[in-house]
Amino acid sequence: MKYLKWKYKEGFIISFGLLLLGFAMEFFLGNHKIKLSWPVNIYCALGFISLMGIINYYYRGHQIVKWLSSKYASVSIISTFSLLVLLIGFIPQSGSFANNAISRLGLNSLTSSWPFSIIILYFLSVLGFVILKKLTPLKRKNIGFLLNHTGLWVIAFAAGLGNGDFKRLVMEANLDNTVWHAFDRNNKTYEMPLAIRLIKFDIESYNPKIAVIDKVTGKISGKRNKNVSTIEKTKQIIMGEFNITINKFYKESYWFGSLFKPVEYTGAAPSALISVVNINSGDTIQGWITSGSYKLRAQSLQLDENNLLVMLSPEPRRFSSEVQVITKSGSRKRAIIEVNKPYKIMGWNLYQLGYNQKMGKWSEISIIELVRDPWLPVVYVGIFMLIAGAIFMFWQGKRILD
Amino acid sequence: MIWVNYPLVAGIIFCFWIAAIIIYASSGGKKIFNVLGGVLTVIGIISLMVFIITLWNSLERPPLRTLGETRLWYSFFLPLTGFITYLRWKYKWFLSYSLGMAILFLVINYFNPETFDKTLMPALQSPWFIPHVIVYIFSYALLAASSLVAIKGLYLVYSGRPWFNTLFLADNLVYIGFAFLTLGLLFGALWAKAAWGHYWTWDPKETWAFLTWLGYLIYIHLRFFHPKKIKFQLWVLALAFVILIICWFGINYLPSAQNSVHTYNSKVN
Numbered sequence: 052m053k054y055l056k057w058k059y060k061e062g063f064i065i066s067f068g069l070l071l072l073g074f075a076m077e078f079f080l081g082n083h084k085i086k087l088s089w090p091v092n093i094y095c096a097l098g099f100i101s102l103m104g105i106i107n108y109y110y111r112g113h114q115i116v117k118w119l120s121s122k123y124a125s126v127s128i129i130s131t132f133s134l135l136v137l138l139i140g141f142i143p144q145s146g147s148f149a150n151n152a153i154s155r156l157g158l159n160s161l162t163s164s165w166p167f168s169i170i171i172l173y174f175l176s177v178l179g180f181v182i183l184k185k186l187t188p189l190k191r192k193n194i195g196f197l198l199n200h201t202g203l204w205v206i207a208f209a210a211g212l213g214n215g216d217f218k219r220l221v222m223e224a225n226l227d228n229t230v231w232h233a234f235d236r237n238n239k240t241y242e243m244p245l246a247i248r249l250i251k252f253d254i255e256s257y258n259p260k261i262a263v264i265d266k267v268t269g270k271i272s273g274k275r276n277k278n279v280s281t282i283e284k285t286k287q288i289i290m291g292e293f294n295i296t297i298n299k300f301y302k303e304s305y306w307f308g309s310l311f312k313p314v315e316y317t318g319a320a321p322s323a324l325i326s327v328v329n330i331n332s333g334d335t336i337q338g339w340i341t342s343g344s345y346k347l348r349a350q351s352l353q354l355d356e357n358n359l360l361v362m363l364s365p366e367p368r369r370f371s372s373e374v375q376v377i378t379k380s381g382s383r384k385r386a387i388i389e390v391n392k393p394y395k396i397m398g399w400n401l402y403q404l405g406y407n408q409k410m411g412k413w414s415e416i417s418i419i420e421l422v423r424d425p426w427l428p429v430v431y432v433g434i435f436m437l438i439a440g441a442i443f444m445f446w447q448g449k450r451i452l453d
Numbered sequence: 454m455i456w457v458n459y460p461l462v463a464g465i466i467f468c469f470w471i472a473a474i475i476i477y478a479s480s481g482g483k484k485i486f487n488v489l490g491g492v493l494t495v496i497g498i499i500s501l502m503v504f505i506i507t508l509w510n511s512l513e514r515p516p517l518r519t520l521g522e523t524r525l526w527y528s529f530f531l532p533l534t535g536f537i538t539y540l541r542w543k544y545k546w547f548l549s550y551s552l553g554m555a556i557l558f559l560v561i562n563y564f565n566p567e568t569f570d571k572t573l574m575p576a577l578q579s580p581w582f583i584p585h586v587i588v589y590i591f592s593y594a595l596l597a598a599s600s601l602v603a604i605k606g607l608y609l610v611y612s613g614r615p616w617f618n619t620l621f622l623a624d625n626l627v628y629i630g631f632a633f634l635t636l637g638l639l640f641g642a643l644w645a646k647a648a649w650g651h652y653w654t655w656d657p658k659e660t661w662a663f664l665t666w667l668g669y670l671i672y673i674h675l676r677f678f679h680p681k682k683i684k685f686q687l688w689v690l691a692l693a694f695v696i697l698i699i700c701w702f703g704i705n706y707l708p709s710a711q712n713s714v715h716t717y718n719s720k721v722n
Binding site: 122125126129130132133136137139140141142143144162210217219366367368369370389390391392393400402420422424427430434437438440441442444445447 | 573574575576578579628629631632633635636639642643646647648649650651652653655657660661663664667668670671674675678707708709
């Protein structure tokens with residue numbers, strides 16, 4: 052059998068040729084917008100895998116198949132793919148469709164463009180043949196290699212094919228009604244198999260910080276780390292020439308004409324009664340400060356000609372929505388949805404996404420994101436193979452290839 | 454406030470490590486000096502570890518958020534890597550280099566301490582936070598070291614001296630560093646699923662982390678396929694580190710990164 056004498060030159064001609072072909076198609080045909088969804092994607096998956104298997108079984112000695120699993124094909128496609136990712140790294144992926152060169156070539160929506168899809172397909176073929184070559188016959192010393200390469204192949208394959216089944220919608224839950232519909236990014240409405248009713252939205256906050264700021268610029272005076280401090284149990288803080296004592300501190304309070312009282316009204320704000328001694332001059336000032344809320348104006352304390360003592364808005368510790376989730380079959384479940392802690396039901400993941408920022412903690416709505424990704428388990432198989440491969444690699448060091 | 458104690462602790466560690474470097478440089482192969490240098494190095498590492506643990510306790514959150522805090526971990530892991538490498542392969546110069554780098558980061562933190570406040574935004578409160586960041590920092594420490602080895606390798610190659618052992622060290626560092634880089638990337642993906650609903654969104658930081666990964670991937674494949682063509686590969690290794698630096702620091706300055714979810718300087722959305 053003849054042996055193909057193609058090397059790096061030919062490897063790069065092929066992969067760059069495919070890249071250029073992709074850009075040409077993008078330019079003349081526009082963004083492909085192909086989203087393979089169930090069950091077409093599973094047929095494509097099985098078709099692709101069978102085709103690779105058949106070719107490998109009957110034609111593995113063929114010069115082209117041999118070449119596709121060669122180092123020349125591998126390095127040239129990894130490099131070309133890296134180049135494409137480099138473009139994604141530099142060009143903002145806004146995805147808008149203005150009639151200029153960047154958008155005509157799909158450069159601002161590369162991940163859904165022809166060149167990207169074509170390169171990925173070629174990448175999957177090369178990587179696939181590389182794996183098949185090492186897979187038969189299966190040798191123990193190749194386990195690390197196979198975990199790494201197959202893991203990557205599975206991730207890329209499943210992520211690409213599952214893209215069409217990936218759903219990401221947004222629901223605006225409120226206190227008054229049970230909401231059955233959700234929106235996608237283009238504001239298209241969807242009737243959902245589940246409904247959400249908000250029971251209570253809440254923000255837990257850290258204690259606020261106090262800071263000495265420059266009256267004119269509004270920026271923190273002097274050294275940043277010396278002139279800001281979180282209100283804590285310690286009552287005495289020295290900031291520059293000011294000796295600050297916190298006499299009273301309320302996490303939630305309201306202004307009653309001359310003083311703050313702790314209350315849990317809607318629109319309550321943190322406040323503190325502060326006395327400040329100027330270490331240089333000995334002057335003493337006393338007064339209330341608050342970071343304010345949507346109902347309450349912020350109050351600060353004038354320390355001298357240039358400096359103000361202010362309370363900064365408290366930083367959130369935890370966003371949460373207590374909700375009732377109702378399904379079409381009539382089941383009702385209470386759930387708490389938090390950032391980093393989605394709630395899973397009927398193949399959907401529910402995420403805390405937003406709220407009415409003006410009202411903050413007292414928001415009467417909570418924006419919940421609903422995500423469905425049926426191919427996720429396949430991607431996870433790939434991810435865990437790659438994790439196992441990485442551990443293998445760490446353990447073996449360079450020997451893995453020797 | 455534990456940060457008040459930093460100058461003292463850092464000062465002590467600084468002295469130990471400088472002493473260790475001097476001892477290593479002048480030991481001339483005497484075993485007793487090597488042992489003494491090792492003891493000083495280890496005392497420094499343990500002191501820094503104790504400081505980090507205390508800081509962690511007082512902040513009531515892992516100190517992994519600000520650049521200043523990650524510099525502390527860097528100063529901790531660099532000498533640790535250097536020392537383990539030293540025990541395994543006896544590269545004294547490499548240990549001295551990692552100590553030097555660690556000292557540099559300690560000094561930067563002394564002159565430029567960040568506000569070490571207690572707040573940690575909800576998006577960062579996750580069991581994935583610590584493994585994700587620590588694995589990355591460890592990986593960056595190793596890969597930074599490998600790029601320095603690459604520069605030394607280039608010098609040796611161009612001046613016609615023997616380079617085999619140097620390249621062997623570079624490869625080992627890249628292999629272990631790359632394994633950790635992969636773990637960091639994948640932990641990030643698993644975390645992203647829990648925090649943002651999808652494991653991969655081509656966020657600029659993700660894209661650049663992936664590019665970094667691809668850079669070292671190319672190096673590994675070239676080394677494997679062409680073990681004798683070293684000049685080009687050493688340049689690839691040096692270049693891969695440039696991408697890593699862009700990913701780590703430069704990302705905030707790129708036009709493509711204006712809406713990155715990895716920019717934690719601004720308030721929560």
